[in-house]
Amino acid sequence: MLGHYLILSAILFSIGLFGALSRRNGVVILMSIELMLNAANLALVSFSKYLVSQPVSGQAFVLFILVVAAAEVTVALAIVMEIYRSHQTIDVTNVDLMKW
């Protein structure tokens, strides 16, 4: 059963990664990264159910990942809104004033 959960976690992580790397909309990128963090949570919880001697340290870890995710998404959302204010777009492919 552990293997199922882990493979699901890997799939979820890859979907999130794909979203983060291929979507133009900044907010969608953020949401995709949330999916990646959720994949990590899933793997952690399943580890703590099936493997780990201290059963819940994985769950505690998850709680802190929730904090991190909340903090990250809040700040990043504010930054995306700021970008919209200055660039009139949240298409990240158009944010390329600086290059090479």
Added chain:
Amino acid sequence: MSGEVVYLVFALPILSFIIILAFLRPLFKGRPKVSSYLGIALTGISFVLSLLLLLGVYSGKDLAASPLLWLNLGNVDIKFGAIIDGLVAIMLVVVTFISLLVQIYSVGYMRGDPAYHRYFALVSLFTGSMVGLVMASNLFWLFAFWELVGLCSYLLIGFWFDRPAAANAAKKAFIVTRVGDFGLLGAVILLFTQTGTLDIGSLHILATSGALAGSVLSWATIGILMGAMGKSAQFPLHVWLPDAMEGPTPVSALIHAATMVAAGVFLIARMYPLFEYSPNLKIVAIVGGFTAIFAATMALVMNDIKKVLAYSTISQLGYMFLGLGMGGVSVGIFHLFNHAFFKALLFLGAGSVGHATNTFDMRQMGGLGKKMPWTFACFVIASLSLAGIYPLSGFWSKDEIISSASEEPVLFYMALVTVFFTAFYMFRVVFMTFSGSYRGEKEHLHESHKEMVIPMVILAVLSVFSGFFNLNGGFAHLLGETDVETMGIFEVLSHPAAIISLLVALLGIFLAYAVYKKQWLSAAGLTRVFYPFYTLFSKKYWIDTFYEDILVRRFLVNGVFEFFSLFDRYVIDGLVNGAAKAATGVFVFFNYFDHYVVDGLVNGIGGAAKSVGKSLRHLETGQLQLYGAFIVLGIVVIVMTIFIVEVLV
């Protein structure tokens, strides 16, 4: 008091140099004296500290300074440490004391010079580097300070660099001493590769235990001797020193008495165990004996008072080498010790005379004894001391050298003849300068400022008494020699060598008296009789001409320099251009690679509908998602490679 004080002796002059250059020169433009006060104060403290060190060593205290670790490379530590023994303590006292007096004297002498700050900064640096050289416990540091001393003397000799003569003299000093330095560098490298250490103490132990012997030791001592000959102006590397008179006179005093030229003698004394166990100690004596008489002959005929003193220094340094080679460390260093005082005094006196008359040509002087009584008295005392007249300081050390040379008849007679010459040329100077009537043009001659006179008086007192230091063997004892023959202040006159050299010296003074004071013999007549010799001496044996015309101009300029410029033009430029082209090429390649291959790959995979060229135009970097892709790609490549290498295989 702990031995670490020695680092303070070194640091204070360096600090003075830094403060003057960094703060006083920009901030106190209008009040130059601030620099001199700072230099004098810090050097004064240094002097007091070295005196304390000397007293400590003298009273037999075991002073040691733990080294400061400077650099640690793998297994090799390069340490900055200090040796504290009698030799170092004596040298520190001499260096800081002469430097202190020279700086006090310079307050008057350099008054009004536009580069006053720079002067005091350089003198401080000079002092500091010499202190560093003296105390260094490691040949690496000794060599570093050796070069720094050379650099400082270059800067000070060329202090008035707008005078071409000064600039040339500085260059000459730098280049000629560099010839010797190559020898020293070779020796240092040789010793390091053969023994793996540059610590002077360890080298001494290796030499005395016989672990270091044979051709290595022989070549190393030859190299060290070359270095010493360059710095201490021994034949044939003596040519820079007379020209070095172009610097300010107090600097000449410093160079001749305590810093630059003393470094060579000190180096041999420092590395004495190596010389003792090599066959080359005799060579030191021969070089010294020959240089002594050789330089004295040229001093006979010079008309410039500072040139006479310069050749006299070379000659006296020859004595020191002779003393080191025949007698031992204490004999050579004792002469260095005494010589420091009276030679500094002679230069300061010459400076005082020159300051008054605006010339150093003795033909433009005469009769100054009445106008400048203090200078006159001091100068005569120093001359008597230099001539080796009982019981002034020069007598004692010179007597030791001559009696130790008595084992080798040839060297002994050369030394005696040199005594005669020395007495003659010194009193030739005294009579030409101070007696008779004034022949120059400048009027209103008067005694110098008191800042200039006081150091001279102090030195005069020391020139009289410093020789008594070794009466009961105290000096030799300080340098670690145990079986010292003591000679009382009167018993010494029963010594035949002493009597002979004293008589020879008096004969020289008498001859000078006869020719230049009473004119019983005419100088012109003497010149005519000894015409071939006169020409030979006054042309300096054509050695300078030989170096400059034949070696430098014909051979170096036309041959070597031409070769170097060709080398420079074709090889170096070619290399540089080639490297630049290669670098550009790599970058261009990289750019192309990036532009066509990387972008092309990315597009080629993705651009099913679009043509590659069109995509290239649109696919720009600056895309944050591309950056993210590289993060992921990096991890994928690393992990997959490791999987393939470690897991799946």
Added chain:
Amino acid sequence: MEIETILPELVLAAAATVSLFLSSRKALWLGVGGLTAAIVLVTLSWGEEISGGFLIRDNFSWFFNLIFLGSALLVLLASRLDLILREREYPALIIFSTIGMTLLSSSNDLVSIMLSLELTSIPLYVMAGLGRDKKSAEASLKYALLGILASAVLIFGMVFVFGFTGETALPKIAQAVSKAEVNPGLIAGLFLMIGGFGFKIAALPFHMWAPDVYEGAPTEVTTFLSTASKAAGLAVLVRILSAFEAPVWLDWGMVLAILSALGMTIGNLVAIHQTNIKRMLAYSGIAHTGYILIGVASLGMDGAALSNTIFYIVAFALSDMASFLSVIAISSNIGSDDIADYAGIARHSPLVALVISLGLISLAGIPLTAGFLAKLYIFTGALDSGLSWLVIVAIINTVISAYYYFKVIKVMWFDEPLKVNRVTVSFLLGLALLVSSAGILVMGIAPSLIMNALGQISLPF
């Protein structure tokens, strides 16, 4: 956990929180005071070792804490007054980030590493945007989105490690890892984490954000990013790697060596063609991360590698600090970051030109500066660990890098001046410049001063 374990952090947190309620100037001074107090506290704690579960305060963390606090203090002193007046949260953000760094270098547990890494990064994402122009906003966006992505990758790496060892505490992880057999999960976990930290320290190929963010962010923030933030990433990387030292089949040393070679080469080659000085310094920083990774790569093999690496980090931080602070001084006067506009600056502002030249000379690794000895130590250490091929690459790179550093120096000292306005430097900025350039010289001339302290640092595992 004893209260004195986190006393410096408490002081800093109090200063940051209170400063939010003060006027900008007072906030600045409170921040300076808090940082100074923390520096004093950390210095007094030198040599003590307090171990408290999630945090371990040993000499390693004390020393790195000094680097962070010192950088933060210098950056705060050097910040332009208009930035401080306009952004009153700025001192608090810098201090929050610094707290994150001090905790990060002391963390002994994956959870606290994750949290303090976020505490370090989030204020930096915000500060990158404080320039309040398009470039600055863009820098902030790129840094934030990529940073979050990298931390998601990092966290996933931690998940693997947790899954394999069942522990979050590093000592226990080290224990479990030392007994492990060849194992894909552990490999993936370690390198996912290296990817996350590699982002933080701008190591190739995780570096691509750096030039854009360095260029767009306010130079004060860039300075902080390139010194303190990079050092923080390296500190935690070294700590994590030392827990993974035991298994021979997990050859991260070779991977880091290859990344190092790539980073040096590409960083230097691209830096040559930069026209913006901040961008040039960004690529130079990528190259220097490569040099530092030489030391990190030889951690397992050479006993002196740790002190060599930290020496390099300090030397690089000081040199980069001197360069970037001078850039602040110059660009706030001439209003440009283009190297071409630096022409002849030495004519009318020789002191600032001197400081930046000193910084660049040290970055290039010329003797008598910190950078030279740092390179010397790292290279000799790598030779002892048998990484001679890497040393050859590094030496070639050093030669290449001299080209673009000296190009800037040449422009400043020998080109005809374009603009006549003199670069004026505020007292505090001047002080910061003086401290950093004095540091470069002192380290270059008397390295034993700092090397002796570094000798007392050891790895916990």
Added chain:
Amino acid sequence: MSQAIAFWVFALLLVVSALGVVFMKNVFHSALALIAALLMMAGLFITLNAEFLAMAQIIIYVGAIAVIILLAIMLTPGLSSANRPNRLVLPMLLLCAVFGGVLVISFTRTAWQSLPAPTSMDTSTLAVEMFGENGFYPVLGIAGLLILATIVGVIAILRGK
């Protein structure tokens, strides 16, 4: 058995809604899909005996994070512009597929050190783990500072010039 059924249901819905997040044309719909995915995740947590986490997931993720995102999208009209792929979509797909493959290999080929039987757990063991002796509570301080820094940061950003 019932766990297996629940897993498959939640897993399927999770993957579908995750794909929805990425591929929905309308950003607003993407956000709704995110909420769905987060709820599915909570369900999976329950199958893993992590009831407290499931609750936290709903309160924090759905109740806070997702709502913030929704609010931001609704209040800032520009943010809801269409969710289009960039030009690199196919290489990215390949890259992510390879990456996912690497993750799956790592997960499946690792010999996880399994324990004989899953110990019973409930919320009280989590509480002990958090607040008991050697618990995680000191780290809460860092988490608190993190939140504070975040708030300050957001204020600094949105206050504007």
